Amino acid sequence: MAIHPPEERIWWNERIERGELVWIGIAFLWGLVMFSMMVYWHIEGKQNLSNEAYRIDPAVFEKRTEEFTEKFTVREDETGYPIAKPPAGGDVYMLARLWEWWPMLELEKGQTYRLHLSSLDWQHGFSLQPTNINLQVHPGIEHVITLTPTETGSFGIVCNEFCGLGHHQMVGRIYVVEAGKSQ
Amino acid sequence: MSIASAETGIIGGIAAKFRTCPATGLKIDLAAEKLIKANAVAAVVFLAIGGLFGLLVALTRWPAVHLLPSEMFYLVLTAHGLDVLLLWIIFFEIAVLYFASAVLLSCRLATPRIAWAAFWLMIIGGLMTNVAVLQGESSVMFTSYVPMKAAPHFYLGLILFAVGALVAVMVFFGTLVVARDERTYEGSVPLVTFGAITAAIIAVFTIASGAIILIPTFLWSVGYISHIDTVMYKLVWWGMGHSSQQINVAAHVAVWYAIIAITIGAKPLSEKVSRTAFFLYILFLQLACAHHLLVEPGLSAEWRVFNTSYALYLAVLGSMIHGMTVPGAIEAAQRKNGFNNGIFEWLRKAPWSNPAFAGMFLSLVMFGFLGGISGVVLGTEQINLILHNTIYVPGHFHATVVAGTTLAFMAITYLLLPLIFQRQVIWPTLAKWQPYLFGIGVAGISLFMMGAGTLGVSRRHWDITFSDAQVTFDYPATAFLMMGLNGIFAIVASLGGILYVLITVGTVFFGKKVDASNIVESLGPMPQKQVSGAVHEYGGAGTWHLPGTYILVTVFFLSFVLYYFVNWKYLSEIWPLS
Ligand code: HEM
Ligand SMILES: [Cu+2]
Ligand SMILES: [Cu+2]
Numbered sequence: 001m002a003i004h005p006p007e008e009r010i011w012w013n014e015r016i017e018r019g020e021l022v023w024i025g026i027a028f029l030w031g032l033v034m035f036s037m038m039v040y041w042h043i044e045g046k047q048n049l050s051n052e053a054y055r056i057d058p059a060v061f062e063k064r065t066e067e068f069t070e071k072f073t074v075r076e077d078e079t080g081y082p083i084a085k086p087p088a089g090g091d092v093y094m095l096a097r098l099w100e101w102w103p104m105l106e107l108e109k110g111q112t113y114r115l116h117l118s119s120l121d122w123q124h125g126f127s128l129q130p131t132n133i134n135l136q137v138h139p140g141i142e143h144v145i146t147l148t149p150t151e152t153g154s155f156g157i158v159c160n161e162f163c164g165l166g167h168h169q170m171v172g173r174i175y176v177v178e179a180g181k182s183q
Numbered sequence: 184m185s186i187a188s189a190e191t192g193i194i195g196g197i198a199a200k201f202r203t204c205p206a207t208g209l210k211i212d213l214a215a216e217k218l219i220k221a222n223a224v225a226a227v228v229f230l231a232i233g234g235l236f237g238l239l240v241a242l243t244r245w246p247a248v249h250l251l252p253s254e255m256f257y258l259v260l261t262a263h264g265l266d267v268l269l270l271w272i273i274f275f276e277i278a279v280l281y282f283a284s285a286v287l288l289s290c291r292l293a294t295p296r297i298a299w300a301a302f303w304l305m306i307i308g309g310l311m312t313n314v315a316v317l318q319g320e321s322s323v324m325f326t327s328y329v330p331m332k333a334a335p336h337f338y339l340g341l342i343l344f345a346v347g348a349l350v351a352v353m354v355f356f357g358t359l360v361v362a363r364d365e366r367t368y369e370g371s372v373p374l375v376t377f378g379a380i381t382a383a384i385i386a387v388f389t390i391a392s393g394a395i396i397l398i399p400t401f402l403w404s405v406g407y408i409s410h411i412d413t414v415m416y417k418l419v420w421w422g423m424g425h426s427s428q429q430i431n432v433a434a435h436v437a438v439w440y441a442i443i444a445i446t447i448g449a450k451p452l453s454e455k456v457s458r459t460a461f462f463l464y465i466l467f468l469q470l471a472c473a474h475h476l477l478v479e480p481g482l483s484a485e486w487r488v489f490n491t492s493y494a495l496y497l498a499v500l501g502s503m504i505h506g507m508t509v510p511g512a513i514e515a516a517q518r519k520n521g522f523n524n525g526i527f528e529w530l531r532k533a534p535w536s537n538p539a540f541a542g543m544f545l546s547l548v549m550f551g552f553l554g555g556i557s558g559v560v561l562g563t564e565q566i567n568l569i570l571h572n573t574i575y576v577p578g579h580f581h582a583t584v585v586a587g588t589t590l591a592f593m594a595i596t597y598l599l600l601p602l603i604f605q606r607q608v609i610w611p612t613l614a615k616w617q618p619y620l621f622g623i624g625v626a627g628i629s630l631f632m633m634g635a636g637t638l639g640v641s642r643r644h645w646d647i648t649f650s651d652a653q654v655t656f657d658y659p660a661t662a663f664l665m666m667g668l669n670g671i672f673a674i675v676a677s678l679g680g681i682l683y684v685l686i687t688v689g690t691v692f693f694g695k696k697v698d699a700s701n702i703v704e705s706l707g708p709m710p711q712k713q714v715s716g717a718v719h720e721y722g723g724a725g726t727w728h729l730p731g732t733y734i735l736v737t738v739f740f741l742s743f744v745l746y747y748f749v750n751w752k753y754l755s756e757i758w759p760l761s
Contacts, residue, residue: 156656
């Protein structure tokens with residue numbers, strides 16, 4: 001029994017039964033399939049995490065985001081947040097800080113943007129809902145994500161990395177409109 | 184009988200007092216026995232406290248109840264994670280290590296004094312961290328990601344606890360050496376001990392990672408170090424955090440083998456296969472820390488793919504092997520016990536009214552179907568994009584560490600009470616129902632948290648209605664329903680947990696004494712009322728006919744494949760990103 005020493009002293013010479021061998025074979029092949037899926041998705045799949053990231057001083061990132069916002073703000077949200085609408089296909093900035101995402105964005109459906117994300121203080125979680133894209137945001141690292149909205153509407157950005165007492169108040173917004181239109 | 188028949192063995196010049204276990208014939212070192220008791224009792228106390236915190240958390244996350252205010256919620260959630268994941272599990276694991284070494288090898292425990300020092304270090308460290316959290320300045324979650332800062336004694340407590348655990352692991356290794364030198368067993372160590380060795384080796388790696396990250400963080404919290412890299416912190420932290428989950432898996436798989444050996448006389452189908460499967464854990468599981476960093480900026484895709492596939496999923500392979508050999512061993516033993524009709528008589532006539540067996544089997548099934556499958560899916564590089572930091576994550580690990588590890592530990596408690604505490608379980612009828620109650624509750628919270636997570640609900644979040652937020656977002660009604668159901672099942676799980684604590688504590692204090700005359704009945708209903716030596720001839724070629732197990736693993740495999748590709752489908756529907 002498993003609580004006693006093996007009956008065969010030289011247990012590593014035991015024969016392995018076919019049933020066990022077959023199962024090990026299946027499990028091993030399945031592991032290979034799962035491994036290949038990840039590689040395959042990097043080649044053919046459309047949802048992969050960007051590898052583009054830079055070390056950055058939070059103050060510099062703050063300044064760039066402010067310049068971006070100043071340049072492209074088209075209107076204010078009813079909550080008072082500026083809404084920036086960059087040219088289709090361009091660079092977009094959003095910063096995370098205790099406890100807000102700033103600014104709000106308006107993007108066009110079907111256009112591809114380079115979204116620059118970073119935090120000014122602690123780690124935050126960029127959880128774009130309801131489409132359900134979740135990214136970790138670090139201070140001192142600028143993450144550049146190439147993103148293509150495929151549906152119109154108003155999308156929430158819930159912070160899903162615990163970031164202190166105001167964590168549950170940290171919500172941002174992205175509006176997506178039909179190409180060539182605005183809200 | 185215990186003290187009366189205690190003999191003093193002088194082996195290797197060192198005196199130790201032993202008693203002989205009337206059920207197994209094993210010689211039990213009384214010093215080891217005391218330490219097993221102390222560690223197990225400490226474990227149960229922390230489970231009681233931490234479990235209560237878990238209930239409070241779940242009731243707060245039930246939108247219609249929303250029990251605690253926000254600050255209190257984050258405090259209690261931090262305490263919940265620490266008390267159950269660290270204190271309950273690790274104290275119990277130390278008890279398991281001492282049991283698997285000193286008791287199963289009929290050996291004296293190496294250096295009981297040092298083992299007591301380890302115990303007290305762990306207690307002091309555990310209490311210190313708890314005090315830090317309850318004082319309110321350290322609601323940083325048990326992961327304490329920098330640059331969020333806790334009070335210095337939060338980290339110091341964790342360090343003391345880890346040092347204590349490391350010392351205890353060393354006592355375990357020392358005991359193995361003593362057993363070999365003093366020839367207390369013949370041939371190789373039993374499989375259960377082998378599993379425990381696996382757990383202990385991983386523990387050394389784990390605690391080393393913990394020291395590498397927590398000591399600088401402590402120095403940073405008192406101002407000696409000015410900066411800690413946030414990504415590096417996470418990488419090393421999960422070197423501890425994830426590997427410690429591998430300790431749990433190795434430990435609870437060893438516990439499964441022990442329970443089926445004692446309750447139905449099962450022995451491994453093949454020592455070689457089961458041991459190799461344990462060995463795979465040592466070789467490959469540590470790499471899994473990477474799957475906590477799948478959506479972090481700045482790590483290369485190659486690194487993520489290599490590490491998440493745990494070098495071709497070889498560690499998952501280890502678990503899948505146990506997933507077949509454990510039910511296979513049960514089926515083989517039950518057929519030997521005379522339940523040889525049809526495909527499933529062995530399973531139908533298993534000792535379902537024995538809480539040790541029932542708890543073990545539920546743990547096996549839920550760990551595999553709920554925890555294992557969801558874990559692999561969650562840890563798939565790209566699929567993590569749709570699940571990272573959602574409440575799917577706690578859903579997954581309540582299936583592994585609660586339905587799997589905690590339930591397995593609860594199950595073996597029903598054997599340790601008569602064998603080590605020498606007490607008969609009080610309230611056998613309630614004990615019979617306890618694993619089912621707890622199991623159903625935990626299955627519920629796991630499934631509903633996973634369901635809500637699939638709909639994007641965030642983990643560690645006080646208010647998904649965003650009532651006091653400036654900008655808001657509306658989660659779908661189904662998400663609210665899931666969080667409500669989660670609350671209901673949390674109550675069921677808590678009832679099961681409370682029952683466990685009451686039965687255990689009640690038995691330790693008020694249980695009827697166990698001796699040679701009633702030991703066998705004290706172990707609960709069994710198909711063959713003989714614990715040792717009953718099943719000796721089967722195994723080897725020819726006796727292998729396990730149709731039931733093949734059907735079970737086929738069902739498992741098909742569910743796995745189906746669920747895996749369903750999640751790729753979900754992923755393919757989100758906005759393209761690269
Ligand atoms: C009555 C039993 C339990 C209930 C009702 C329960 C419920 C919960 C809930 C609702 C959460 C919060 C999810 C969130 O908001 O992010 C949680 C978190 C957690 N639970 Fe449990 N739990 C129970 C037992 C356990 C046990 C026995 C363990 C470990 C062995 C455990 C480990 C954890 C951990 C590690 C966390 C994560 C804490 C964090 O995010 O920092 N739980 N639990
Ligand atoms: Cu945040
Ligand atoms: Cu947050």
